[in-house]
Amino acid sequence: xxxxxxxxxxxxxxxxxxxxxxxxxxxxxxxxxxxxxxxxxxxxxxxxxxxxxxxxxxxxxxxxxxxxxxxxxxxxxxxxxxxxxxxxxxxxxxxxxxxxxxxxxxxxxxxxxxxxxxxxxxxxxxxxxxxxxxxxxxxxxxxxxxxxxxxxxxxxxxxxxxxxxxxxxxxxxxxxxxxxxxxxxxxxxxxxxxxxxxxxxxxxxxxxxxxxxxxxxxxxxxxxxxxxxxxxxxxxxxxxxxxxxxxxxxxxxxxxxxxxxxxxxxxxxxxxxxxxxxxxxxxxxxxxxxxxxxxxxxxxxxxxxxxxxxxxxxxxxxxxxxxxxxxxxxxxxxxxxxxxxxxxxxxxxxxxxxxxxxxxxxxxxxxxxxxxxxxxxxxxxxxxxxxxxxxxxxxxxxxxxxxxxxxxxxxxxxxxxxxxxxxxxxxxxxxxxxxxxxxxxxxxxxxxxxxxxxxxxxxxxxxxxxxxxxxxxxxxxxxxxxxxxxxx
Numbered sequence: 050x051x052x053x054x055x056x057x058x059x060x061x062x063x064x065x066x067x068x069x070x071x072x073x074x075x076x077x078x079x080x081x082x083x084x085x086x087x088x089x090x091x092x093x094x095x096x097x098x099x100x101x102x103x104x105x106x107x108x109x110x111x112x113x114x115x116x117x118x119x120x121x122x123x124x125x126x127x128x129x130x131x132x133x134x135x136x137x138x139x140x141x142x143x144x145x146x147x148x149x150x151x152x153x154x155x156x157x158x159x160x161x162x163x164x165x166x167x168x169x170x171x172x173x174x175x176x177x178x179x180x181x182x183x184x185x186x187x188x189x190x191x192x193x194x195x196x197x198x199x200x201x202x203x204x205x206x207x208x209x210x211x212x213x214x215x216x217x218x219x220x221x222x223x224x225x226x227x228x229x230x231x232x233x234x235x236x237x238x239x240x241x242x243x244x245x246x247x248x249x250x251x252x253x254x255x256x257x258x259x260x261x262x263x264x265x266x267x268x269x270x271x272x273x274x275x276x277x278x279x280x281x282x283x284x285x286x287x288x289x290x291x292x293x294x295x296x297x298x299x300x301x302x303x304x305x306x307x308x309x310x311x312x313x314x315x316x317x318x319x320x321x322x323x324x325x326x327x328x329x330x331x332x333x334x335x336x337x338x339x340x341x342x343x344x345x346x347x348x349x350x351x352x353x354x355x356x357x358x359x360x361x362x363x364x365x366x367x368x369x370x371x372x373x374x375x376x377x378x379x380x381x382x383x384x385x386x387x388x389x390x391x392x393x394x395x396x397x398x399x400x401x402x403x404x405x406x407x408x409x410x411x412x413x414x415x416x417x418x419x420x421x422x423x424x425x426x427x428x429x430x431x432x433x434x435x436x437x438x439x440x441x442x443x444x445x446x447x448x449x450x451x452x453x454x455x456x457x458x459x460x461x462x463x464x465x466x467x468x469x470x471x472x473x474x475x476x477x478x479x480x481x482x483x484x485x486x487x488x489x490x491x492x493x494x495x496x497x498x499x500x501x502x503x504x505x506x507x508x509x510x511x512x513x514x515x516x517x518x519x520x521x522x523x524x525x526x527x528x529x530x531x532x533x534x535x536x537x
Contacts (some may be wrong), residue, residue: 050245055081056214056357057191060088066241068210073225074217076210078238080245083194083204085171092167093120094195096348097515099523104172104201106530109523112161113516114168115149121348122192123355149344156341156516158406168199175201175535176254176279177246181239182206183261183287183509184376185227185366187213189356193511196522197258200529203250207242209235209266213360223313223369226362230311230371232269232379239270243277254279254537256529260509261287261478265379268491272387280534281492282525283396285508288380289487291480305370306377312370324508325363326463327472329353333461336470337417339410342514350514363461383491393498393532396488397510397524399476404505407474414470422465429466474517478508500528 052062061083068076085091094102098114101107146164153162178197182188188206197204208214212227229235243255255278259267264286271281292298330353331338338351345351356363403411475481481503492499502524506513510521529535 050080050249052082057081057189058088060084060086060091061191061194063214064245066238068237073228074211077215078210078241079208079214080242081188081206081208081214082249083198083206085195085198088195090120090191091195091198092170093117094168094199095192095515095518095522096121096345097162097519098168098196098199099519099526101526101530102196102199102522103526104199105175105535106200106526106528108530109527111159111523112163113519114163114165116165116167118347120167121345122190123349152341152344153516156406171198172201174198174203174250174253176203176256176529177243177250178202178204178256178258178282179239179242179246180204180206181257181259181263181267182208182212183263185362186261186509187357187360189361190511197525200526201535202256203246203253205242205246207238209238213357216360224315224367225313225369226366228369228372230375232266232375233273235266236270236273239267240274240277254534256280256282256534258282258284259286260284260511262376264288265376265383268383268387269379272383272389275390278392279537280392280532281394282528283394283488284510284521285398285476285479285481286396286484286488287376287479288383288491289480289483290377290380291483302377303381305374306381307374309370309374310378312374314370315367316370316373321467321477322463322465323467323472323477326465326468327477327507328512329363329461329463334463334465334468335418335421337414339414345515348515350512350518354512380487384487387491389492389495391495393500393528393534394488394492395500395525395528395532396484396492396502397521398479398481398484398501398503399506399508399510399513400474400503401476401481403471403474407471407505411470411474418465418468418470427465473507473514474505476508498532 050064052064055061055063061081064080066078068078070076093116096116098116100110100112100114149162149164180188180193187208194204211217211225211229216226247255257267257278264283265288267281268286268288271278290302292302295301326334331351333353342351349355485501485503488501489499504510504517504521504524506517506521511518513521
């Protein structure tokens, strides 16, 4: 397999699988491989690292190591902000334990911290981890690769066809980014990724990790490939759709799933910018920074996660009815027909309700933001008008294929409609309670062992605030140690 240098920088290489073109566009898949020996930041995987993130994992001890500011994800010399504009990252001065405890003690709630300069170098891999992204997404979470490597993983991630590194050129009247109307088509790409990883690391067990829409993709694949994996890790998997807010929601869902397959017509409606706003950072949307986050000024959870605006459409990618039909019919197929092997499964979902600890902060910031919008003359009616205008603007750019460099430098746009500070600590995309019920229905009936937990954080838990995403990695490390996968 030939790997070329990847956009994530040293330590990351990318290999292409060319697929047959279909009637929509050329198609390819991209496998990203992480090689820690080539990465100068391999010993700085993230700013906060749980003590049980070590080869093979271990019980969650509720204590953490804090690394220098340079360990914060995405701290490159330059990059693109959420708006696409060029940015430069600067490390804040080194911080001692007393300084950190002064700011973090309330949020730590009795948990212990220590300060280190760096972690030990990653050990030889003990298992393979293959990560699958969600919808309107691609693999850019370099810290996920580094953290999993410290757990003992040989880490790989795949960008599926018409996603991220394989995004087709947007032209013509229909935006086909992220489009597929038959989820079984992804099987070949997953087979290729896992076969490649097994060839490079013979005899190691395979854990497949999947976020959101990737959870539906991987669940369908896993039901058809019982012997191809040794464990599954789901991060807020999209295996069920909440239709409680839609009149006759079940009827509408069934109608779309059964009757609109292959319909290449965009849905009308403004869409929500709340999740994107939660990823954009505090200053970008004019939100005050809580005191507990002062030591993390260069962390992407504070200053905004860096993404390629051509690979991840910031204001929300237009949705075609044919694609929506595909995901809804896949979710129903999983309930009606899928059967799984007795391999261990971990499902971590973002909380449906905020952690009680954050309620006072949420109430205070929501009050300040409401006053700010009111003083700017932003009534709810005007915000909704802006919300629709943003969506139509996104639609027109996608349909017309306009993606020149000047557009990448326009200010970040948001209507802050339905925004609450709670969006920084909950899943604003899916319903975590429904996900837990559905995953239990799908995987709880087999004997391999299912672990379910809701956690404080964002829809993509790996992008949450520093302590919240550290808790996510602590739970993954605990599961690895008790799952029995490493004994296979």
